[in-house]
Amino acid sequence: MKRPLACFCIFFILMVWLGLRMAGPPDDPYDEYEGETISLYGTVEKKEIKSDSEAVYLKNVSITDSSGFSGETTQIIQFDKGIICYLPKESSPLMGASVIVTGRITGFRTATNPGQFDLKKYYLCNGYGASMKQCSWAQTDGKINLLKEQLWKIRCRLGDSLSSVLEENDAGVLRAMILGDKSELAEDIKSLYGMNGIAHILAISGLHISMIGAGLYRSLRRLTVPVIVSALISGSLMIAYAQMTGAGTSTIRAVTMFVIMVTADMCRRSYDLPTALAVSALMTVTGNPYELMLSGFWMSYLAVTGVAVFGKAVSNGEDKSLDGGHERKNKIIQKVRDAFVSGICVTAFTMPVTALSYYEIPVYSVLINLIVIPLMIIVLLFGVISMLIGLVCVPVGMITAIPCHFILVLYAYICNISSELPLSHYICGAPKNWQIAICYVLFVIIILFGKKIKAGFKFAIIVASVVILLIKIPHDFRLTVLDVGQGDCICLDSPGFVCMIDGGSSSEKDIFTYRISPFLKHEGISRIDMWFVTHPDGDHISGLVEMLMTDDMGGIAISSIVLPDAKGAAEDCAEIIALADKQGIPVVFFSAGDEAYVGMSQNDMHILCLHPVAGYDTDDINSYSQVLEISCGEFEGIFTGDATAESEKKILEQIKNTDLGSKMKNPADGIDVLKAGHHGSSTSSTDEWLKFVRPKKVIISCGKNNPYGHPHREVLDRLEWMGCDILRTDEMGAVVIGEDNDSL
Template identity: 30%
Template sequence: MLALTSWLLIPALFGAGMILYGYWRGRDFRWILLPLLFLYLGAAWAHGDQKKWEKREKSIEALTETYVEARGTITSIEEEDGTFEILLKDNRVYPRSGKDRDKTDCFLIPGLMVTFKDFKKEEKNSSIVSLKGLGIGETVLIRGEGKAFSRARNPGEFDSWEFYKAMGLDLKIYGKELVVLDPGKDPLLEGIRQVKLWIIETFYRLTGEKDGGIFVAAVIGDKDGIPKEINDLYQKNGIAHLLAISGMHMSVIGLFFYRILRKMGLGYGRAGLAGSLLVILYGILTGNSPSVARAVIMMVITFLASYLGRTYDLLSSASLALILLSLKSPLLLMQGGVQLSFGAVFAIGGMMPAMAEWAGKEKPLVKAVSTAVAIQVVTLPVVLYHFYQLPLYGIFLNFLAIPIMDAVVYSGLAVIFLGSLCPFLGIGAAGIGHYILVFYEFACKNIAKLPYNNLTFGRPDTRRLAAYGFFLAALFFILKIAASFGKNKEEEEKSSPYICRVLLLFVLYGFSILFFRPSPVKGLEAMFLDVGQGDGILLRTGKSTILVDGGSTSKKSLGEYTLEPCLKNLGISAVDYAFISHGDLDHLSGVRFLLETSDDIRIKNIMLPCQGKGDEKIKELEELARKRGTKVIYLAGGDELTVEELKITCLYPGRSDIPETVNAQSEVLKMDYGSCHMLFTGDMGEKEETRLLERLGKKGLSEINVLKTAHHGSKYSSSEAFLEAVSPRWAVISYGENNTYGHPHKEVLERFKGLGVEVFKTAEEGAIRLWTDGMKIHFSSYVDADGFYGYN
């Protein structure tokens, strides 16, 4: 709720700006308060929606991790690699225990997602069918395990719960059984789905696997078939939006059909009605995402304006679309795709005219450049807030790519219609689109080679977003005032040539980028990431970044979905030092991903355990590091390193030690920042703890106030003697929920309790953040602190 109410500050600023602008233009004062009225009506609606979700969440809790039986109506069916995803509405869900259940214990769940693999028709029960025979509109009974959508537990992680909540989905079921109760299908919606499947098959058959996936995305919005390398290439160069269904598609399809009908003699009303029906059906065909719904609503308003003989206003139609979407679900407004879609429209309708008027809109290229710069400047905070990176040259690539994207859509439509008549004609129709796609790939690959192609700025904080909002408002008014002074011909002749003004627009774009340049970290921040069953600690001070371990055995794609997104979220493109305590996967799998696969994160120095030189996994890391140009250093007891004001000392093991196990190779690191002293122990065992105490003495570790608990809280570490010698004030245990090892063990927790140590657990609280200025230490947890809200 905190995040939702804080985002209301943004429409509040826009509302205040609209009031001032209306007053400045001398409009009727009765209209001046209208924006504020809608703002607070929206806030009330959002509050009411939040209360409804609080009730729904109680039902979700009761059904999570339970074998359930659900009855509902199919609204969507998607298949990928043999796995089906089915959405159900109007659901009655019963918790089951074996074959017995209380039939009165029924939950009314509006939205369900069911996933399971295909199964063949069973002879003994003719009502159980192959999933390929299902259709939209059928009423089915599903049995399976209920699961809540996963929450983000670290900065940068994708929050499935928030995303699907905005889409109106409450619960996910891993289906085991399916029974059709009513085989009646919705003739319209199921017919549209069959058309979609036919279109997909036609594209793949006539254009091949690679082009087919891109054509399908560009024409009907299904991105599942895009090759990963192409998707990543487009994403990193800032043209991935070209493959999303937008207003351009509605213009190509709706206006083209509308104009044909008008030339055939149909009146504005009938032609507009036919055009509206076409774009609505097309919107359903493409999945009717929020961005598609916006484009459909705006196109229908275009037809309505022609019928009524009124002037079409871009900002008014976009505002109506925004209101209608927010009535469906206020949470939709929090999605990055929705914000980018509307941000681009408001940039074209608001900021672009002001830029073009100032630069001289009648001059060549002024409108095109003004449009590109306006969209980039207005959507920049949205891009960084949700994606953390900025494709620096994306503005120039879009300048080239957007005008010819229409040809790709036309080419795709021609493949569908001509290919249905003659396959040879369909293949020929794909030619234009194919060569444009080849050009896109060529341009992206070459631009990607340029220096500073992708800038990692991280997620901007609330204060910087608010300041940027004031900057945009001031820029708009300055451009309007400056344009009004240039209307006099004599003054225009004395003014600088328009080409200088066009160049100044690009300078403005550069200034807006510098506005979000990451700031150095004040003090020391240590983030104990929730990596599941493993370890991963990220430390930042000033402009430096240190990573201590980064691996997991429970999260197979830790590097891709947790570690890399977290680093990008924090604005980190380079790790200065990465320490690997020992050669177990639960301490290095994510770091290996960064070295082997990640193009966006660079590790400058990797610090490996001196006693792990013969370990195969350590050797593999060393080889990967050398290939990436990373400096490899083997660390031993007694080695010291200073990073800005942070002192790092390796206490154990020494070069003469002979560890008996891989865990015994663990580096023990002491980190000192002012009065904050932390001890990182890897997976060291009780024997190693005893040896360390023998060398340092009990007083040698007495100043430690923060302990990263060894071996995820195993009872074979954190001995009573060791804990008494260290006597920490706080301890952090990193482990996976419901792990098979039983970590953390009861004995360890009792030892901590007996010593009065406050314990933080990643499996319960998500990532744990420590911040210190060298005098005071402050802890917060990602789950309890609303995602470290405003922490940057």
């Protein structure tokens, strides 16, 4: 067997991964203390600079009594997870110090919508279960970790040096690249790099270790320094560098592989990169098995595997000869070709994790990285030089930093141009497990039998695997009421047609960025055919406004926005109309009796407006909320926005006195789903209305512990009396109802 050690490491890691898949993420030991003000005892593990505070990470945490500030502490309960305390800048405890902190326990937010980032799972897997903000602290003894504290001070000093020799945005990027400090990194730059597939340059990785560690080691060897001394000096420096920069997964991987490399040289043994990679992964998993549940681990190790193993198998046996007598020119062409093939291999090999984590693929990332990666060496080199010079002479440091500025400007220019190109991003949605499995099975075939497979056929296999991975699997009708806190956001997705109803919240900020957009991309939705705005209250439109104010609208298109045709609605919705006009989106008005048949199958979606009547005049914005009956196949639902008792009464009158009732699907049989009006307020959902619609399920969209007391007890009593199945977003997160095989 070739590489038995690597095979053992891979087998062990896969067994641990399977075990974790069955066991699930770790439990949160702080759940029962959520919202309580308590005192905790812990040891300072690390610190990070934030925009307005310092984050202090405590490990070995236990509950103490309040006497700890004046006397000895009494440990009561030992927690297996640490806690993050946010303290004022320049007033945090020293590294390794034992401290008592007092503050309010705040749990991390868990994902309550499909596609939403699970912050709680992320921190639990990294060993931290909760946070404390605006807390007080006191040190219990004089013990500190002098090495960690000195490295922390060096990091802060070097960061200040970069800020003094570079412009603000450039300094933020270089601080992230060189020091792993993202506190000054502008969100728009971070987003721009991420959207174009070059966010990897913001992480400490093998390139840094190669330039600093390997460069130092080779320099010492050229100076005839003994191999053992060279290895110890360079290895120790890299371990200290990893500790100083936060010891991220990519940093640990790179440093571990570097230490294995110099150790092999010291022992006069050959260095095998795949084996070193596998051993590094095993050491990481042994230190924290839950790393296997985080995408960062897989992205880091699969990227290197894509170059060192998969890329080698793809290139193996390829005819690399070039015709012509221009040797220098041919070598340049060869290097460009090799870089392009390597880029394709890395992109393909990490694509399943990219699709599973971000639900979209930057199409031009391979071409962009052909320019970005070679220039990274120059950025890092001049960045380090400028940082060191800035410690003693800022003006000279500013001059040596000029190349960094122009290259970063070039990066931004390339990314902006790429974003404006057609198909710059492909929203693929979350791939199924079987798609990922087939993709990697095909990749493993290339790795195992690369020598026997012709080059053209290898690339055909890669293309086939990517197509299998990215193809969108069609599904039947699906209704999702997102958890947006105190607000409304509803998606109805059927084959060939997608419509949204509202999208706002009064309790959560940036809900398009963190909830609506991730959900749509998770579902593989890149176009909204009709976006209905029931009325222009902030808790129904804030996310839509946020989307319309974004230049590219997050890569998601809207075909039309539908507003209620009530008196004064155009003036009330002036902001939406203006933003829609700027984005080139048509705005239409719906009134009672207006309807649309849309879709691509015999079970087309039927949308019927029940309220308001054209020109409806009222002083209450809630009263002119659009009320829509939407049916698709066997499904029938009514969506009411913030419609009031007055609105419900008006609808019943219209059904009785006009032909509106005849346009409805089958009201006599009752409906499948009713979205309760006004978040379950007592101003809606009257007895007469509920007796008419007779819903089987009632969905209430409201925020947890909201200040309005929604849903009101009397509404819940009415629904329970009628035997309705009540589904609440504040209790269960997003509500998803699907139609499968003609049954709801």
